[in-house]
Every structure is written in C-alpha cells, then in structure tokens.
Amino acid sequence: MNFAFCRFGSLSLTLWLTACQPVPEANSNQGLVYCAEGSPESFNPQLVTSGTTIDAVSQHLYDRLLDIDPETGALKPALAQQWSVSADGLVYRFKLRQQVSFHHTDYFKPSRFLTAEDIVFTFNRMLLVEHPFFQTATEYPYFDSIEWRQRVQKVSALSHDEVEFRLNQPDSSFLSVLATDFAAILSAEYGALLIAQNEKPLLDSQPIGTGPFKFRQYQKNVLIRYYRHDEYWRQHGSLQQLVIDIVPDNTKRLAKLLTRECDVAPIPRLAELQMLSSKPGFIVDQQTSMNVGFWAFNTRKAPFNQVEVRQALAMAINKPNILQAVYFGQAEEATSVLPPNSWAYRHEAQHQSFNPAKAKALLAQAGYPDGFSIDIWAMPIQRMYNPNAQKMAELIQADLRAIGVKARIVSYEWNTFRRKLRQGEHDSVLIGWSADNADPDNFLRPLLSCAAAISGSNRANWCDEQFDQFISSALKTTDVQQRRSYYLAAQQYLQQQMPLVPIAHSKRFQVKNSGVLGVTINPYGGISFMNAGKTP
Amino acid sequence: MILRYLARRLFLLGFVFVALTVFVFSLNYLFPGDLVSNLTGLRDISPERHHHLQQILALDQSLWQQYIAYNRRILSGDWGLSFASQQPVLHEIARVLPATLELAAYALCLSLIAGIPLGLLAAIKKDSILDRCISGLALIGYSMPIFWLALIFIMLFSLQLGWLPTSGRLGVLFEVPSQTGFMFVDILLAGEINRSEAAYNALLHLAMPTFILAVYPTNVMIRFVRASMLEVLDQNYVKTARAKGLSRTQVLYRHGLRNALLPVTRQVGLQFSTLITLAMLTEVIFSWPGIGHWLIDSIYQRNYPAIQAGLMVVSSLVICVNMLTEILHTLFNPLARKL
Numbered sequence: 001m002n003f004a005f006c007r008f009g010s011l012s013l014t015l016w017l018t019a020c021q022p023v024p025e026a027n028s029n030q031g032l033v034y035c036a037e038g039s040p041e042s043f044n045p046q047l048v049t050s051g052t053t054i055d056a057v058s059q060h061l062y063d064r065l066l067d068i069d070p071e072t073g074a075l076k077p078a079l080a081q082q083w084s085v086s087a088d089g090l091v092y093r094f095k096l097r098q099q100v101s102f103h104h105t106d107y108f109k110p111s112r113f114l115t116a117e118d119i120v121f122t123f124n125r126m127l128l129v130e131h132p133f134f135q136t137a138t139e140y141p142y143f144d145s146i147e148w149r150q151r152v153q154k155v156s157a158l159s160h161d162e163v164e165f166r167l168n169q170p171d172s173s174f175l176s177v178l179a180t181d182f183a184a185i186l187s188a189e190y191g192a193l194l195i196a197q198n199e200k201p202l203l204d205s206q207p208i209g210t211g212p213f214k215f216r217q218y219q220k221n222v223l224i225r226y227y228r229h230d231e232y233w234r235q236h237g238s239l240q241q242l243v244i245d246i247v248p249d250n251t252k253r254l255a256k257l258l259t260r261e262c263d264v265a266p267i268p269r270l271a272e273l274q275m276l277s278s279k280p281g282f283i284v285d286q287q288t289s290m291n292v293g294f295w296a297f298n299t300r301k302a303p304f305n306q307v308e309v310r311q312a313l314a315m316a317i318n319k320p321n322i323l324q325a326v327y328f329g330q331a332e333e334a335t336s337v338l339p340p341n342s343w344a345y346r347h348e349a350q351h352q353s354f355n356p357a358k359a360k361a362l363l364a365q366a367g368y369p370d371g372f373s374i375d376i377w378a379m380p381i382q383r384m385y386n387p388n389a390q391k392m393a394e395l396i397q398a399d400l401r402a403i404g405v406k407a408r409i410v411s412y413e414w415n416t417f418r419r420k421l422r423q424g425e426h427d428s429v430l431i432g433w434s435a436d437n438a439d440p441d442n443f444l445r446p447l448l449s450c451a452a453a454i455s456g457s458n459r460a461n462w463c464d465e466q467f468d469q470f471i472s473s474a475l476k477t478t479d480v481q482q483r484r485s486y487y488l489a490a491q492q493y494l495q496q497q498m499p500l501v502p503i504a505h506s507k508r509f510q511v512k513n514s515g516v517l518g519v520t521i522n523p524y525g526g527i528s529f530m531n532a533g534k535t536p
Numbered sequence: 537m538i539l540r541y542l543a544r545r546l547f548l549l550g551f552v553f554v555a556l557t558v559f560v561f562s563l564n565y566l567f568p569g570d571l572v573s574n575l576t577g578l579r580d581i582s583p584e585r586h587h588h589l590q591q592i593l594a595l596d597q598s599l600w601q602q603y604i605a606y607n608r609r610i611l612s613g614d615w616g617l618s619f620a621s622q623q624p625v626l627h628e629i630a631r632v633l634p635a636t637l638e639l640a641a642y643a644l645c646l647s648l649i650a651g652i653p654l655g656l657l658a659a660i661k662k663d664s665i666l667d668r669c670i671s672g673l674a675l676i677g678y679s680m681p682i683f684w685l686a687l688i689f690i691m692l693f694s695l696q697l698g699w700l701p702t703s704g705r706l707g708v709l710f711e712v713p714s715q716t717g718f719m720f721v722d723i724l725l726a727g728e729i730n731r732s733e734a735a736y737n738a739l740l741h742l743a744m745p746t747f748i749l750a751v752y753p754t755n756v757m758i759r760f761v762r763a764s765m766l767e768v769l770d771q772n773y774v775k776t777a778r779a780k781g782l783s784r785t786q787v788l789y790r791h792g793l794r795n796a797l798l799p800v801t802r803q804v805g806l807q808f809s810t811l812i813t814l815a816m817l818t819e820v821i822f823s824w825p826g827i828g829h830w831l832i833d834s835i836y837q838r839n840y841p842a843i844q845a846g847l848m849v850v851s852s853l854v855i856c857v858n859m860l861t862e863i864l865h866t867l868f869n870p871l872a873r874k875l
Contacts, residue, residue, distance in 0.1 A: 252703060
C-alpha cells in the first residue's frame with residue numbers, strides 16, 4: 001500500500017515540477033460554475049423563501065405559468081400561452097403550451113407532455129389538506145404568507161390544456177403571484193410514481209420539472225450538478241453542465257472567482273466590488289433589487305404618535321451620507337417604500353430634504369423644544385437592504401444629536417430581536433424588506449397595513465384606515481391605470497404621515513468573468529442561466 | 537524471541553485500545569444533552585422509542601454492561617448517526633478518510649524523497665557552505681507556521697500568478713463518482729470523462745496542499761537524518777573500515793547508510809501523529825474534503841457522535857501506524873529486540 005503511494009507521490013512530484021502552466025479556465029467550455037453562498041434547503045421552491053435556495057433551484061429546474069420581463073416588469077407568457085380574467089375578477093383561465101416535456105432522468109422517465117393535470121397537482125398541494133403531498137411538508141412559507149388558502153377557492157382542469165383558478169375575492173396581484181419563483185410547476189406523473197414507490201419526500205429532494213436544466217447530483221455543502229435539458233421548449237444556451245459550487249466563505253468565493261474556479265458568483269461585500277471592477281477580465285453586473293431599507297417608528301408610542309415628530313426626525317438625517325458610508329454608494333436613495341423600477345413608483349416624489357434647522361422648529365412645534373431620548377434598534381445581521389445596521393444607527397445617532405435628540409443604540413441576537421419587535425418593545429428600528437414579486441401590493445400591505453400590524457410585519461405598528469382603503473381599492477380593480485393612481489395616492493399619503501423613513505434601495509451584485517455570456521440577474525428573483533454560454 | 541516480542545506489542549496495543557474506548561465511551565456522559573441521543577445520534581426521540589433504545593443500549597444495566605454493549609456495537613459497525621446529516625457516521629468517515637490518507641501519504645513520500653538525500657548530503661559535507669545552507673533552510677522550514685505559509689502560497693500561486701487552484705480535490709466540472717475515495721483510482725474507474733485532463737486537474741489541486749503539508753516533516757527528516765548519519769560516521773567500525781582502505785563511497789553505502797537510516801523507520805511512525813494534526817490544518821485552509829475538515833466542522837456543529845467517531849478513527853490510525861513502524865524497526869534492527 002505504502003509502496004504504491006510512494007510511486008504516486010514521486011509521479012506527482014515530477015509532474016508537479018513540470019506543471020507550472022496556467023490553470024485551464026474552469027476546465028472546459030462545456031460547463032459553467034456558479035459559486036453560491038450556501039446549500040439549498042430543498043429542491044422545491046414551494047417550500048422555501050430564502051434567496052440562496054431560489055438562486056440555486058428555481059430558474060434552472062422549473063418553469064412557471066407566467067414570467068416577469070426583467071426589463072419592464074410586465075408579465076409574459078411562459079407555460080401558459082394565453083390567459084383571461086372574468087369580468088368579476090374571480091375566475092382566471094389559462095391555456096397551456098403544447099408539447100412541453102418534463103425532465104428525463106435516471107429516476108423518472110416521463111411518458112407524456114405537460115397537461116392541466118400537472119398544474120392542478122402543483123397548486124392543490126398548498127390548497128387541499130387531502131392532497132397526497134400536503135402532509136409531506138411542514139409549511140409553504142410563501143403561499144402561507146399570501147394566504148393562499150383564503151384567496152383561492154378551487155383549481156380545476158377544464159380540458160387537458162386548460163386550467164381554471166377560482167378566487168374568493170377579486171385580487172389583481174394574483175397573476176404576479178403565479179409569476180414568482182415559488183410558483184414552480186411540478187409533475188403529477190412523477191408524484192404518482194412516488195406514491196406508488198412509497199417515497200413521497202423525494203418529490204422535494206429529487207426534483208423533476210420542465211426547466212432548462214435537469215437534476216443530476218447533490219452533495220450537501222459541496223455542490224449541485226445539473227445537466228442540460230435537451231428537450232426544453234424554449235430556445236436555450238448550449239451549456240451541457242451547470243455546477244453550483246457551494247462556498248459559504250466570502251473570501252474563498254472571491255479567491256475562486258479570481259482563479260477562475262468560479263465563473264459567476266454573488267459578492268455581497270461592497271468593498272470587494274471596487275477591487276474587482278478595476279481588474280481586467282471581470283464584469284460586475286448590478287441591478288436595483290426589489291427591496292427597501294428603512295427606519296420605522298413605533299407609532300403606538302409617544303412621542304412617535306405625532307406626525308410632526310416623525311417628520312422632524314426624517315428631516316434630521318443625512319441620507320446621502322448614510323448611502324456613502326453604509327452602502328459605499330452602491331444603493332439608490334429611497335424616496336418611497338417602492339423602488340424606482342416598480343411600475344407604481346411615484347416619480348414626482350421629492351427627495352426628503354436634509355434640514356436640521358427646520359427639524360428643530362418642527363420639534364418645538366410638537367412640544368419638544370429641548371428634544372427627547374430615543375432608542376434605535378439596529379438589526380444584528382447583514383442583509384442586502386441593510387449591510388450594516390449598526391453603523392447606520394451610529395450615523396443617525398450623530399445626526400439626531402444636532403437637533404437635541406439623544407439616541408441610544410440597541411441590538412439583540414436576531415431571533416430575540418424579531419420577537420421583541422413583534423411585541424412592539426422598540427421606539428424605532430432599522431430594518432428592511434425584500435419583495436417576492438413585482439406587485440406594489442407586496443411592499444405596501446405587509447409593511448404598513450392594519451392586518452400586518454396585528455401579524456407583526458408592520459414594524460411601525462401603524463394602522464390607518466385611509467391608507468388601508470387605498471391599498472384595498474387598488475387590489476379590487478384590474479385596470480392598471482386606476483391601480484396606479486391608488487398606489488400613487490397611498491405613497492403620497494405615506495410621505496405626509498411618515499410612519500417610516502425609507503432610506504435606500506440597495507443594488508444586487510453578481511460578478512462574472514468576461515468569458516461568460518447571457519447570464520442575467522433578475523430584480524424579481526433567482527439568477528437564470530437559461531441562455532448562458534462561454535467563449536472558448 | 538521475535539514471537540514473544542510481537543505478543544508483548546500486541547498486548548500493549550490491546551491495552552491502548554481499551555483505554556481509548558473507555559475514554560470515548562465516557563465522552564457520551566460528559567457531553568451535554570441526552571445520553572440516548574449522544575450514543576445513537578438520533579434526534580427528537582419519542583418516549584416509547586426512547587425506552588426501547590435504552591434497553592438496546594443496555595442503559596438500564598450497570599456501567600460495565602453498558603461499556604460491553606458499546607464495544608459490541610463498535611465492532612459490529614453500528615457507530616450511530618451524525619447529528620448534522622442523520623447518515624451513519626461510519627459511512628461519512630469512509631467517504632472522507634481516503635482523502636486525508638491520500639494527502640498525508642503523498643506528503644510523507646515527498647518528505648522522505650526530499651528529506652533523506654538532503655540530510656545525508658548535509659552530513660557528508662559537514663560544516664561546508666552546503667551543509668550550512670541546508671541546515672539553515674531546515675531550521676526556517678521547521679519554525680514556519682504552516683497556516684501562514686499556506687496563505688502566502690495561495691496569495692502567490694493562486695491569486696497573483698493564477699497557476700494553481702485554491703481549494704478542493706478536483707475541478708467541479710469533472711464528474712467523478714466516489715467509489716474508492718482515492719482520487720486517481722476514482723478517475724480511472726470513472727466513465728465518460730477525459731481521464732488525462734481530469735488527472736492533470738487533480739494533480740494541480742494536489743500540488744499546494746501536499747507541498748505545504750510536507751514542509752514540516754521534510755525539515756524534521758533533514759535534521760534527523762543529518763544527526764543520525766553524523767553519529768554513525770563517528771562510530772569505530774566506520775573508522776576501522778576507512779583504515780582498512782575502503783573508499784569513502786564504499787564506507788558510506790555499506791556501513792553508513794544502512795545504519796543511519798534504521799532510526800528513520802521509527803521516526804516515520806513518530807512523525808505520523810504530527811502529520812495528521814497538520815493535515816487537519818491544511819485541509820481547513822485548502823477546503824480539502826478530508827477527515828480533519830469533517831471533524832472540525834463536527835466540532836463547530838456540536839455533532840457529538842461524529843466527534844467521538846472521528847476521535848476513535850484518527851487515534852486508532854495513529855496508534856496502528858506507530859505500532860507498525862515500531863515492529864518494522866525491530867525486525868530490521870536485531871539490537872532493538874534486546875532492549
């Protein structure tokens with residue numbers, strides 16, 4: 001044994017001494033390596049919300065009924081070729097594309113194309129307790145959060161290529177829900193096979209979908225390997241293999257990018273981006289994401305129940321300074337809760353002026369000429385919408401001192417932090433929100449509605465009938481112009497009431513080496529390699 | 537004579553293993569958490585299952601009986617499940633151990649190939665400039681912390697020059713199923729890939745970790761061989777041989793080398809435990825998927841069954857290698873048997 005090793009050893013020594021040539025660039029142009037920051041929790045997007053899992057799974061393995069155009073944010077046909085909405089807004093009908101094939105793998109050989117049965121199978125899983133796979137998952141976080149079971153009455157197949165969704169009440173954000181990465185279409189035939197084999201949990205760990213790549217291999221914390229789905233219904237790139245290399249350490253991921261062991265990687269640390277963008281051979285892609293970082297006041301507590309106080313505090317902070325120090329200039333200043341690439345964004349919104357003198361006057365007007373003291377809760381973790389809440393809190397603390405408000409910075413361990421927030425123990429908090437779909441409702445409702453104040457995601461504990469009326473009316477109409485006008489009114493109202501101060505919409509960054517083509521980052525969800533290729 | 541010696545060694549080996557299993561067994565009681573969980577690796581055990589398991593594990597009997605039952609499970613290969621993955625720990629070890637053995641074996645070979653000739657050269661040319669250089673370099677290498685050296689190497693060869701990859705055993709685009717766990721064998725067995733390209737890629741991945749891991753043992757070897765050779769050259773029989781008119785080379789080969797290299801076999805055994813410790817460091821730095829990396833992850837995750845099993849395997853390995861080299865040394869050197 002040892003002798004054999006010696007032979008190998010000496011062989012490797014001699015070869016090593018002669019092998020001082022550059023590493024061949026990521027081995028071959030047949031495959032592409034995406035270095036991800038963590039392992040996926042599941043291979044079924046229905047069961048998760050984490051961005052890591054969505055990036056690793058959804059766009060590669062699955063298709064949805066509808067897609068979102070990354071440029072305009074408009075909906076476009078995917079598995080559904082056409083759709084129609086009934087006049088009362090309660091019935092949605094989809095006509096499916098013909099000859100869409102599922103993945104052909106070692107563990108499943110599909111015998112038919114996609115039919116309406118698959119769509120019903122997919123969406124009934126979250127809807128019906130008696131669905132054979134309902135019990136195999138403990139929760140459906142995204143669908144639970146949008147109250148799928150309350151929204152949808154029935155999903156049924158009208159013919160082999162026509163599906164009907166019947167809703168309980170009109171809901172104009174419904175199509176956006178179907179276009180999210182979570183609404184991936186599964187195979188009913190595969191489900192039936194797993195029931196027969198009594199291996200139900202495999203539905204979520206050995207995936208079958210219709211997407212541009214099919215599952216090949218997964219080693220936890222090591223890698224995921226996908227092969228090309230040759231019978232994919234769309235035109236797609238020529239990549240034979242897509243490997244997702246799991247590298248949790250930021251520095252190691254950066255190193256692998258530099259040595260070309262990774263072709264594409266998400267780089268969350270803004271300081272490193274400047275180094276990379278100055279290096280030849282690397283391209284930094286950026287995209288304003290559908291997120292917002294904000295400073296919310298607990299409007300149930302005095303003095304934050306007074307509009308003047310909230311206005312004064314908003315006026316007292318120097319946002320451009322925060323953008324520079326916390327986001328290294330890699331974010332857009334927020335004027336509204338909605339990011340500028342949302343179709344309902346209010347373009348005429350004014351930038352909040354930085355005006356300590358006026359802020360002081362407003363405070364005096366509200367009855368606090370000598371200021372007061374305030375707790376600023378800074379979240380303990382790094383998120384895309386707020387990469388460093390502690391530092392942001394310190395900057396705000398300094399700004400507030402200028403208008404005579406004494407601020408104290410508070411932080412807890414993340415779980416405790418969220419629990420205490422839900423209980424409303426804070427004065428004010430620095431936190432944020434990332435949207436799951438392009439619909440403006442996805443920002444306004446969970447952040448500021450009365451219902452959210454009860455369920456706990458409304459960090460300002462703000463409940464205002466006028467505002468709720470705006471966003472409910474917007475949901476009840478399907479006319480986009482009219483919806484937009486409701487949302488504009490709601491945003492204007494927010495700017496006047498200031499239950500929270502929107503601070504920034506951070507950008508999302510993806511670094512790739514310049515040989516990689518056709519990779520796009522999507523503001524609404526996961527990364528897609530459908531059209532990816534490499535120059536030799 | 538030799539049989540008696542072997543019997544004595546085997547008895548000692550048995551005793552060491554008893555001590556080791558007693559220690560690992562007692563860890564189950566010393567680790568926090570539920571005893572049944574620690575022993576089996578199962579989580580969220582229902583009360584009925586818990587009761588049933590207690591009987592299987594002989595927890596209702598005396599400590600002595602529990603220990604016997606524990607040893608029986610170890611021998612039958614039932615090492616419990618890993619907390620993190622809920623897979624049998626023994627399977628996981630079988631997956632990661634070959635990577636460590638591979639790395640350690642290459643590094644050991646490299647240190648012998650480089651260390652012995654250099655040590656001999658330094659001894660023969662004692663006090664010359666060559667000797668000073670070799671001894672000086674050996675001293676520097678000996679005192680260099682390898683994690684520092686490894687990072688410098690990564691900076692230089694990977695990030696600056698772009699010659700070598702920074703981590704792993706093989707480029708991820710090569711799909712090589714793990715059959716034996718030894719990379720080159722697996723590459724030979726794998727179908728549908730470009731074998732020579734894959735082997736070349738594996739070599740590139742191997743180069744830096746092997747070199748880094750070999751630095752310390754090489755320098756120990758140089759210093760040891762040099763000292764041993766000098767001692768032998770000072771012996772009377774060497775002087776006699778020279779006086780009888782044998783040439784310098786003849787003396788060196790016939791009398792010097794054989795006698796000087798004898799203690800080296802023993803040294804290899806002694807170096808093995810250091811090598812395994814250093815291999816753990818190297819594995820972490822280069823993300824080498826070996827047992828060290830796995831064990832350190834398990835410690836972070838408070839994965840008690842995995843920690844126990846890892847400890848057991850690594851210790852057994854070190855003990856066995858030590859014993860083996862000891863026995864080999866004795867076989868080659870009749871003088872040692874009398875001691």
